[in-house]
Each structure stands twice: as C-alpha cells, then as structure tokens.
Amino acid sequence: MRPSETALPQLLHAEITALGGYVPDRILTNDQLAGMVETNDEWIVQRTGIRERRLCAPDQYTSDLCCAAVDNMLARYPVSVHDVDLILVATHTPDFPCPSVACQVQANFGIESAGAIDLNATCAGFVYALHMANGMIASGLHRKVLVLGADALSRVTDYTDRTTCILFGDGAGAALVEARGDQPAFLAARLESDGTGGSHVYRTGLRSELNGTPLRNTKLLVQNGPMVYKWAVQTVPQGMRSLLDKAGIPMEAVDWFVPHSANLRMIESICEKSGFPISKTLYSMVMYGNTSAATVPLALSDAAAAGRLSAGQTLLLYGFGGGLTQAGLLLRWTV
Structure with a gap:
C-alpha cells in the first residue's frame, strides 16, 4: 500500500x-x-x-x-x-x-x-x-x-x-x-427535529427560558399535551410515508408498526391518518404507562416473548417526543 x-x-x-x-x-x-x-x-x-x-x-x-x-x-x-x-x-x-x-x-x-x-x-x-x-x-x-x-x-x-x-x-x-449476516437488517432510517417546539415538553435545569418562553422552574416534567398530540398526529404519518418511500417498501409490506407508546388515542389517530391497521401495531402503555425511551423496546420485548415476532418480518419503529424529535427505523427482523 x-x-x-x-x-x-x-x-x-x-x-x-x-x-x-x-x-x-x-x-x-x-x-x-x-x-x-x-x-x-x-x-x-x-x-x-x-x-x-x-x-x-x-x-x-x-x-x-x-x-x-x-x-x-x-x-x-x-x-x-x-x-x-x-x-x-x-x-x-x-x-x-x-x-x-x-x-x-x-x-x-x-x-x-x-x-x-x-x-x-x-x-x-x-x-x-x-x-x-x-x-x-x-x-x-x-x-x-x-x-x-x-x-x-x-x-x-x-x-x-x-x-x-x-x-x-x-x-x-x-x-x-x-x-452478523450478509444481508442488511437495518433497511432505512429517518430522523427529524423541530427545536422551535422545545417549550412544549421540558424539564428545567440551569436555564429558566427557552426560545424566549419563560419556563416553570419546578425541576419536574412539564408538557403541553394538546400541542404535542397535534404535532405528532400531523407529522408522524408523513414521516412514516417518507421512510417507506426512501426504502422503496409499500405500507402493505410492513408486518408490525411499533410507535412510541405515548397515548393509545394518539396511536389510533396516527394509524388512521397513515392508513396502517391498529391490529398490526405494537404498544406498551396500557399496563406500563408512557415510559418514554423504554416504550418501544418494552413493546418489542413483550411481543417477542409472546411469539408475535418472526424472522423475516418487516418492522417499522417510530419514536417521537421532546425536543421536538422524531426517529423512524425500518428493520428486517432476525431474532
């Protein structure tokens, strides 16, 4: 060389x-x-x-x-x-x-x-x-x-x-x-953020204002639920379609949708707007509540333990929340 x-x-x-x-x-x-x-x-x-x-x-x-x-x-x-x-x-x-x-x-x-x-x-x-x-x-x-x-x-x-x-x-x-393997299991990803909406979900630290908005300095989580709900149901279905288009995979080929389990009504609305059936959607909030970063892996873990996931299935994972942040990931399941 x-x-x-x-x-x-x-x-x-x-x-x-x-x-x-x-x-x-x-x-x-x-x-x-x-x-x-x-x-x-x-x-x-x-x-x-x-x-x-x-x-x-x-x-x-x-x-x-x-x-x-x-x-x-x-x-x-x-x-x-x-x-x-x-x-x-x-x-x-x-x-x-x-x-x-x-x-x-x-x-x-x-x-x-x-x-x-x-x-x-x-x-x-x-x-x-x-x-x-x-x-x-x-x-x-x-x-x-x-x-x-x-x-x-x-x-x-x-x-x-x-x-x-x-x-x-x-x-x-x-x-x-x-x-492992000679074929990719991570098929496509999509990340998005909108920092202008940061004051809709926050927890205070050293600073007491964000984007000119005064914050409630309680050290506890503060959330503007209606605004987060509106943002998610408007943007997540668009993000799902964009991710699938990027991968060249039709919605019908997705076996399981695994969104962040914030609220079942929010997920139902996202499914309705995206055209994805709620019957093929995995979520974890019913018995665990909204566990933030843990909702998606808990839904996957429970589904795997119940035998609902099989090698070769296509999964669409989609997280969204404070920041405001979004992340979609298309996977070929191999476990």
Missing part, C-alpha cells in the same frame, strides 16, 4: 440478536390516582388507553432498571455482554448528570474495553440509539453494541398535575446489536 492510500473499514451488516425488558414491581392503578388528583379510571382509559403504570421503588433508579433489563435479556437468549464494545443508553432521567447510566451498566456487568455513552432524545431515544448502533457497526468501528432505552419518569412527574401524572411510568428495554 502506498503511503497516500488508506485502508477503509469493511462495511458490516448489523442485526438485533437479543431483547430484554423490565418494569418495577410497584403498580399505580387509575383508581389509586383518583385518590391523588381529580380523575377516575373511565376518564383516563377513555383519553389515553392507560390502565396502570409501574413505579420505581424508593431505592431504584434508571441504572437499576437498565441492569434488570439486561438480566432479563441474558435469561432469555444465549448471548453474552462481556465482549460488548459500546454501550448506548437512551434516557432523559439519568441517576446523575455524571457518571452516565452507561458507565454504571458497564461497571455492573464488568464489561471491559467498552465505550459508554448516554444520549437524550427523550421518547425517540431508543430508536435514535439503534440508528447510532447500526452506523457504528456498518462503519466497522464496533462489532457488538448494547442498546438500552430507560426512564424513571416517576422521579420527575408532578403528581398534582392530572394532565401529566396519569400518563407516566418507569421501565427499561435492552437490545443487543451485532455485526
């Missing part, structure tokens, strides 16, 4: 090879919420489809949820995490600003020689992290990536605000992404 020449890394194909999920033991039902704020089970189910949600124990945080999800994955699949070379954790409720949740996962499992990064794309975070894992593997820079989506939203929920406290729960999902 001449001095001016550079050896390019061999392009590799990434596949999801294992899944895991975890939700805490403590259950908060709609009837229990009715004793905390002015609401009732019928009102909540009619508007959100949520019947109960899981909450962390007093000594349980996002890193604990992540480690439990990995334990669940290891119990279900003949895989190891000891040779993982990168850990990506999607969360906006880390135990600490520093150290990262990813570093805590690395320490818990004694994974040597692995990079560890937290990323925050809120409810779109897990799909973003899968996209990044695919890029890392396709470039040849990494061969085995542990991807986690987890949030402990009960830690930042205002339980005096009935418009938000009825929605949120805690949970985590894990996926192992490896360099």
